[in-house]
Amino acid sequence: MLIEDKYILKDSNPFKMQPYEEATINLELEKNPPCYSTLLTGRVFDRDSPISNATVAVFDRNLNPLFHTTTNEEGIYNFINVLNPGEYKVVASAKYYSTSTAKCIVLRPNDVYELSFSLKTNSALLNGLVYGKILMEGRNMAIPDAIINLKSSDDPNKIIYRTTSNNNGQYIIYDILPYKYIMEVKKVGYLPFNPIELTVETYKFIPLNVNLIRDSSNSTGTISGTILSHKVPVSNTAVFLYSLNARGNETIVQVQVTNKYGVYLFSDVSNGSYMVKCKLQNGEDFQRNITI
Structure with missing residues (x-):
């Protein structure tokens, strides 16, 4: 026969006893919530290949996070007796893959719900990424509105990617095709910056800060x-x-x-x-x- 708790273990605050003292400690018990036998299980895969270490997260109907777990080597995940009967939204994600759509499910007592996800490669991160800050030399101050150009090493006159730094001097260029590039940074009032050669590879994130020198001859x-x-x-x-x-x-x-x-x-x-x-x-x- 299964013996289950009816109430949650309750403890008092620490206290000291004095000689001849009559202590009174009252406790208010809370009922143990019912434990339903539920199972949410499934598989996360890329076409026919399982994705290990993928994250599967469960949200309430308002997309507030509740629980999450990861898949095993076969791409399988399980939530065993974790979720009470009710309505949930489930999302899967993995490194280098795009986040799945939120799938709505309804769990019932003593129910087994199978839900699998087919993830797509994240095209924005499949290629390379360059990011960093544009700063003033010697003062570590952010330089906003600097222009950052990526040019092909084969044709330095052709700009392939362009962005500008924000108010914090930060910039990011993603989805860069693997190749060799020349990066140049320009800002009015600063001396020309020597271009940097860099090699972009698949799934490679390149951190690159650039320090510009103020042009004192052009400060009027x-x-x-x-x-x-x-x-x-x-x-x-x-x-x-x-x-x-x-x-x-x-x-x-x-x-x-x-x-x-x-x-x-x-x-x-x-x-x-x-x-x-x-x-x-x-x-x-x-x-x-x-x-x-």
């Missing part, structure tokens, strides 16, 4: 704007760029004249504090403080 900026009078652009207006020192003294460093659309542009402006003023003879004055 521009100042531009529009001169208006009563919301109408004013052409042929003289615009003056003043530099401001620590004491607030003003020195004219550039002069421009607006075009027919009232637009002016100062180029090759170094870091510092500036003020822009404009004047049309016998006309109106305009000024604005600017810090670069």
Whole structure:
């Protein structure tokens, strides 16, 4: 005769007894949940070949994870007396394979449910992958919006793959056909980077960080704007760029004249504090403080 627990083992918190003390310890028992005899079993395979170490995961109807297991050398998995009767969704996955669709099942008491999965090779990872960060040399700062090109080693003028770094300097290029490539990285304001030769192979993930050097000779900026009078652009207006020192003294460093659309542009402006003023003879004055 099978003897089963009716209640779950309950324990109290640790306590100390003092001499002549009368201790009272109350415990509230919880009923042991019923144990149903259920079996979910099946096979994970690629065409006719079993996939070992594949993961089979069981979710509730809202895709909240509950249990998972792995397949044996024959691609077989089992959930024995683990799942209570009810509705579940089951998903299978394996390294280098795409995740299967979620299959809905309904388990009943003392039921055996067979569910197998045929996985397809993950085309995105079947080929190679290159990833890493674009950083500023010596400062370990991320460089966003850098352009990363992969070119064929046979034709360096032909770009085959291209991406850009994100705000954290990260980039990734996947599904790269196995071959020999030349990788180049470009970013305005940084010195040209010596191209890197790399060999991409099937299922090969290549980590590659690149450090760029700031181009100090190309660190200047521009100042531009529009001169208006009563919301109408004013052409042929003289615009003056003043530099401001620590004491607030003003020195004219550039002069421009607006075009027919009232637009002016100062180029090759170094870091510092500036003020822009404009004047049309016998006309109106305009000024604005600017810090670069």
